Amino acid sequence: MFLGPTPFHALERAADEGPVLIVNISEIKSDSIILHTSTEPEIVNLLEITPTGLAEVYLWLREALGEFGPTQHHYGVKKVLCVWESTAQPIVEKLQKMGVPPGSQIW
Numbered sequence: 001m002f003l004g005p006t007p008f009h010a011l012e013r014a015a016d017e018g019p020v021l022i023v024n025i026s027e028i029k030s031d032s033i034i035l036h037t038s039t040e041p042e043i044v045n046l047l048e049i050t051p052t053g054l055a056e057v058y059l060w061l062r063e064a065l066g067e068f069g070p071t072q073h074h075y076g077v078k079k080v081l082c083v084w085e086s087t088a089q090p091i092v093e094k095l096q097k098m099g100v101p102p103g104s105q106i107w
Helices: 008-017 051-067 070-097
Strands: 020-024 031-035 042-045
Touching: 008 020, 008 031, 031 070, 042 070, 051 070
Parallel strands: none
Antiparallel strands: 020 031, 031 042
């Protein structure tokens, strides 16, 4: 169906070469769906992320990746750690529980 939802079996085939992350960010609820060929889809709640928060994350990362002078480096490191804890860490932990080896291709 044109512009209709993609059937799950088609999405699941995309995970043949490694887990696929689908990230949904909204004011109501933010989460990630992990598709993997050896398990049912896994949901990871990203409780601290909102569209506004995501815009802040972008600014934090931009600052941390080059706009800080040497005396402000510690501020950038703290912001990157905050981003890690609220977004990437929950997803990485779920991937580890699913048995996905470190260094695997993630789509």
